[in-house]
Amino acid sequence: MVLVGWTVGCAGVDTPPTIEASAGGAAYWPPNSATAIDGAIETGLDAIELDVSLTRDGVPVIVDGPWITPDRCTFATGQPLDPEGFEVRWATAAYLASFVRCGGIPDPAFDGALVVAEPPLTLDALVARLVDAPSIARVHLDIRYAPGLTAEPDRFAAAVLDGWTAVDLSQSLTVSSAYPEVLTAFDAYGRSIGRDVPTWLAVPQIPYGADPAGVLAAAEAEATVGGLDLVSLADAAGADGVIVRWDVADRRSIAAGRAAGLEVAIGEVDDLRALRWWARPGEADTVITAWPGEVE
Amino acid sequence: MIAAWWVALAGAAEVHLDRVDLLSELPGTWLHDEAPKLPFAPGVAAVRFATQITPVVSIGAAEVGLSVAAQSVGVRAALDPDHRWWLTTSVVTRAFLPLGGAVGVSVRPGPVRIGVSAVAIAGATWIRPTWTRWTVWPTIGIGIGRDPGPRAPWSEGRRYSGEETAAGRTAKEPNE
Numbered sequence: 001m002v003l004v005g006w007t008v009g010c011a012g013v014d015t016p017p018t019i020e021a022s023a024g025g026a027a028y029w030p031p032n033s034a035t036a037i038d039g040a041i042e043t044g045l046d047a048i049e050l051d052v053s054l055t056r057d058g059v060p061v062i063v064d065g066p067w068i069t070p071d072r073c074t075f076a077t078g079q080p081l082d083p084e085g086f087e088v089r090w091a092t093a094a095y096l097a098s099f100v101r102c103g104g105i106p107d108p109a110f111d112g113a114l115v116v117a118e119p120p121l122t123l124d125a126l127v128a129r130l131v132d133a134p135s136i137a138r139v140h141l142d143i144r145y146a147p148g149l150t151a152e153p154d155r156f157a158a159a160v161l162d163g164w165t166a167v168d169l170s171q172s173l174t175v176s177s178a179y180p181e182v183l184t185a186f187d188a189y190g191r192s193i194g195r196d197v198p199t200w201l202a203v204p205q206i207p208y209g210a211d212p213a214g215v216l217a218a219a220e221a222e223a224t225v226g227g228l229d230l231v232s233l234a235d236a237a238g239a240d241g242v243i244v245r246w247d248v249a250d251r252r253s254i255a256a257g258r259a260a261g262l263e264v265a266i267g268e269v270d271d272l273r274a275l276r277w278w279a280r281p282g283e284a285d286t287v288i289t290a291w292p293g294e295v296e
Numbered sequence: 297m298i299a300a301w302w303v304a305l306a307g308a309a310e311v312h313l314d315r316v317d318l319l320s321e322l323p324g325t326w327l328h329d330e331a332p333k334l335p336f337a338p339g340v341a342a343v344r345f346a347t348q349i350t351p352v353v354s355i356g357a358a359e360v361g362l363s364v365a366a367q368s369v370g371v372r373a374a375l376d377p378d379h380r381w382w383l384t385t386s387v388v389t390r391a392f393l394p395l396g397g398a399v400g401v402s403v404r405p406g407p408v409r410i411g412v413s414a415v416a417i418a419g420a421t422w423i424r425p426t427w428t429r430w431t432v433w434p435t436i437g438i439g440i441g442r443d444p445g446p447r448a449p450w451s452e453g454r455r456y457s458g459e460e461t462a463a464g465r466t467a468k469e470p471n472e
Contacts, residue, residue, distance in 0.1 A: 220340065224347050224364055225391040226421040247337050250344075251329045252431075256419035259429045273336035 014282040019292045020047040020140055022268060023064065027110045027290040030103025031072070032062040035116050037129050040136060047138040049288050052123065052160060054151040059093035060123035060159050063102075066149040066208060073102035074117065089150055096120045109270065110290060123163040130169050137170075140200075140288075143177040143186075146208045153177075153185035161189050161197065174198045178205035180237030187238055200241040200265060201234050204248070220248050230257040230264070243267040243288065246274055254284060309356025315441020317350040321413040322366045322388050322398055324435025352439065359384070366390055368398070379444045380404055388415065393422050396430065402437070404444050411437040 024036025025045065032050055040048050051064040064072075066088055070081040076099050091100070097119045104117025130136065143156050150156075164173055175186045175197055183199040190197035204219035206212050222228040230242045230253050241263030244254065249266055257264045265286035266278045272294060278287050279295045289295070319327060326348050330341045347364035354360075354372075361368040370386030386398045400413025413435045418427040 220343060224344075226393065227391075227423065229421045229423040231419075232421070232423045247340055250325075252323070252325060252417075252419070255431060256429070259419065271336045274333070277332060277336070 016281045017266075017279060017284050018047050018138065018286045019045075019279065019295045020049045020138070020265070020286055020288040021045050021292040022049050022270070022288045022290045024048050024050060025290060025292055026107070027113055027270070028293065029114050030116050030118065031107070031290075032064055032121065033103045033116065033118050034121050034125065034129070035103065035114060035118060037121070037126060037133075039114075041129070041133040043293065044135040045292050046136065047140065047286070048136060049140040049142060050126070051144050052141045052156070053088040053144045054156055054159060055091055055093045055096065056089055057092045057094075058151070058155060058159050060156075060163055061088065061093065061096060062121040062123065062126060063088055063144070065144050066146045068096070068100060068102070068120075072105055072107075073100055073120075074104060075099055076101050076119075078104075078117075087149060093122060097122075123160060124166075127163060127167050127169065130171055131167060134170060138172045138174060140174040140176060142202070143175060143182050145177055145179050145182045147179070149208060153179070153182040154189065156182060157185040157189035161186065161193060161195065165193065165195060172198075174200060174241075176200040176202055176243055178202040180239075183237050183239050198240045198263070199238070200243050200263065201237045201239040202243045202267065203230060203233055204228070204245065216245065216248050219245075223248065223250065223253060228253070230254075231260040231262065234262050241265060241285070246271075246278055249278075249284075251283070258285065309358075311353060311355050313441065314352045314354035314359060314444075315409055315439040317352060317361065317363075317409075317437050317439035319436065319438040320348045320350040320361070320363060320366070321400055321411050321435040321437035322350070322361060322363075322368045322386065322415060323348070323390075323417060324398075324413065324415050324433065324437065327436060328433075350439075352441070359386075361386070366395075367392060370398075374444075375401070382411075382444075384411070384413070386413075388417060391422060393420060393425065395420055395427075398435075400435075400437075406445070407440055407443050409437070409439040409441065411439070413437065 021040050023031030024040050029036035029039045050062050052060050053063040067085045069085040074080055101117035102120055106115050186197050186199055204215055206215045234242050243265040246266045246269045254264050263285045266284045267288050269275045269278050269287055269289045275289050330344045334341045350361040350363040352359050352361045358371050367389045368386040370384050372382050372384040375381035375383055382402045384400050388396050396417035398413045398415040400411050402409050402411030415435050416430055416432045418430050420427050
């Protein structure tokens with residue numbers, strides 16, 4: 001008991017992490033949807049994480065990834081999309097609003113989540129909702145940039161930051177990406193408009209189309225021999241923090257990152273037992289989960 | 297220089313596999329950090345368990361532990377005449393980059409070794425070799441290997457123990 005107490009005492013400052021609602025709280029509401037934002041506001045969540053992609057006409061939309069996929073979205077008529085879906089960069093915002101509905105297909109990962117078909121939410125619509133949402137202190141936008149599949153990072157940075165700063169919001173903004181060039185672009189554009197935008201690097205980088213299990217295994221092997229150094233990766237990207245996948249996160253590298261002044265977030269903790277583990281005080285600065293309401 | 301020293305030491309002393317630490321004290325984080333994750337992340341916890349299993353080779357009073365997660369070079373001394381209690385100090389490395397050190401006490405009532413150590417490790421990596429921030433934590437180790445006590449057939453202490461020998465007679469001190 002003494003040994004355990006000592007170990008815990010050495011683990012870090014025992015402050016509870018900020019709990020971010022992944023995709024607005026995907027376990028309760030359709031992910032990245034207006035319903036999710038409204039639900040998060042009504043239930044008084046502190047922080048939300050949303051995914052951002054960019055349309056052909058440069059409008060930021062709250063969509064998870066470069067594709068509109070048939071497992072989440074349909075045509076507005078209810079007709080299913082083609083099996084491959086389509087790339088967001090080929091659609092205009094008006095097209096998405098008129099012809100696409102997402103959230104109307106149940107997500108097997110979250111049986112109890114509300115199923116509501118809605119047009120993809122734009123950043124402007126998100127910002128408008130946040131004006132009257134004092135309970136939400138932080139909005140975290142994960143930029144779904146993918147080389148060759150989406151707009152370039154500087155277009156993302158200009159569109160997102162212009163949209164965010166168009167209204168005077170009380171919420172702080174944090175931007176994340178697995179790609180350092182995205183964070184660099186947001187840093188540069190933020191400075192050009194007089195805004196300091198905190199950026200987080202998502203680790204490990206899982207390219208679209210890659211086998212996540214293989215990437216995670218490689219990351220685990222690299223971390224075991226000390227080759228995956230969060231501080232060095234964040235420094236190289238100019239990031240203020242890192243998001244580490246919960247299933248490959250380890251306390252030693254997290255402690256090293258926090259000791260170096262990085263904000264360390266644990267990503268996509270959608271397993272409730274894992275959530276209870278990572279949400280303990282002192283483990284991390286932020287925990288991103290679809291189940292924010294399950295944390296005491 | 298160090299290599300030459302080790303070669304000389306190895307030449308001067310018997311080299312043998314002393315034990316295999318199934319739960320290693322170095323780095324010693326598995327029990328506290330990974331074991332609780334077994335119910336929800338069994339794959340990662342199992343991999344991390346496997347990578348911390350450490351064969352330990354002894355070379356006289358020195359011992360070398362090699363696992364994927366950590367490597368160590370240390371010296372040990374018996375704390376009692378029966379060679380049941382031991383004091384060990386080690387230098388700890390990861391990917392052969394020195395990270396810190398450990399000091400511990402172990403008991404070996406037979407082929408099982410149970411040890412406790414205090415480990416001090418810096419967050420250095422080959423990519424960022426800095427030793428500015430240190431963490432100290434207690435660790436527990438469990439290993440299986442040779443019985444170092446006087447009854448062990450390979451023990452030098454057997455001749456002096458006064459116990460029954462393999463030949464069935466009572467051993468005497470050599471000068472008797």
